[in-house]
Amino acid sequence: MQVSKILKHPLFPIISAALSGLIFGVGLLLSGMTNPAKVLAFLDLGGAWDPSLALVMAGGIGFAFWPFRLAKKRPVTFLHLPTTLPVSTAIDRRLLGGSLLFGIGWGIAGLCPGPALVVLSAGSLKGFAFVAAMIAGMLLFEVLEN
Numbered sequence: 001m002q003v004s005k006i007l008k009h010p011l012f013p014i015i016s017a018a019l020s021g022l023i024f025g026v027g028l029l030l031s032g033m034t035n036p037a038k039v040l041a042f043l044d045l046g047g048a049w050d051p052s053l054a055l056v057m058a059g060g061i062g063f064a065f066w067p068f069r070l071a072k073k074r075p076v077t078f079l080h081l082p083t084t085l086p087v088s089t090a091i092d093r094r095l096l097g098g099s100l101l102f103g104i105g106w107g108i109a110g111l112c113p114g115p116a117l118v119v120l121s122a123g124s125l126k127g128f129a130f131v132a133a134m135i136a137g138m139l140l141f142e143v144l145e146n
Helices: 003-008 012-032 036-043 052-073 093-109 112-121 127-144
Strands: none
Touching: 003 012, 012 112, 036 093, 036 127, 112 127
16 A cells, blocks of 8 residues: 555544554653652752653653754644644743643642543552543633633
């Protein structure tokens, strides 16, 4: 089967997204970033600081740098969808407030959305509580936004 036919198959975007999520989840597991104690140790600058999260972030940024540079130059993605990347560079109250809320939640729970989904998939009650609160927050945002 030709590659172009595979890329245009209606299930390809779903399979591609699922595979990307699986690879991301395995990476989170291997790096230990699904362990809230490890994340909280990174945030504990005055105690037993663990810099490994910074190394994971640097690796992610380094890995994504060139694909994002390439994506900026392409009008369509490899899935033949329009390339849509953020264009705003404004630092406003909404960005700062959202960042603050994200950081507070991350510091309290030791989880952010990606690792929380991995923890949830393992059947953890903490993962369920985090994801339920995250969904409630998204719904509240939609209500307040409209």
